[in-house]
Amino acid sequence: MWGSYCDNALEKRTPYRQAHLDGLAQQKEQGILITLGPTKDNTKVFGIYEAESETLVRQLIESDPYWQNSIWTEYQIKEWIQAF
Incomplete structure (x- = not known):
């Protein structure tokens, strides 16, 4: 998954951050989320999911x-083939 953050995302995300992290932790525990995080400049988000x-x-x-609160403004999902 590739997505984009809104302007001033670091500031705007504050009220939603803990719920966001809790949800990601649950997805990780379930084995669905492999990794997810922002680009260094905080303009894009990248995630790898292993889902049905x-x-x-x-x-x-x-x-x-x-x-839901427009911190992520758009996203695309691309199916990925692991070559190695």
């Missing part, structure tokens, strides 16, 4: 407080 379907990944992203 793209629909499930979309549901997880769209239920995240960052998506």
Whole structure:
């Protein structure tokens, strides 16, 4: 998953950050989320999910407080083939 952050995301995310992190931790414990984080300049977000379907990944992203509160402004999901 690649997505974009809103302007001033570091400031705007504050009220939603703990709920966001708790949700990601739960996804990680379930084995669905492999990794997720921002680019160094905090303009993009990148995540790797191992899920049964793209629909499930979309549901997880769209239920995240960052998506629901417009901290993430858009996202794309690209199916990835692990070569190594």
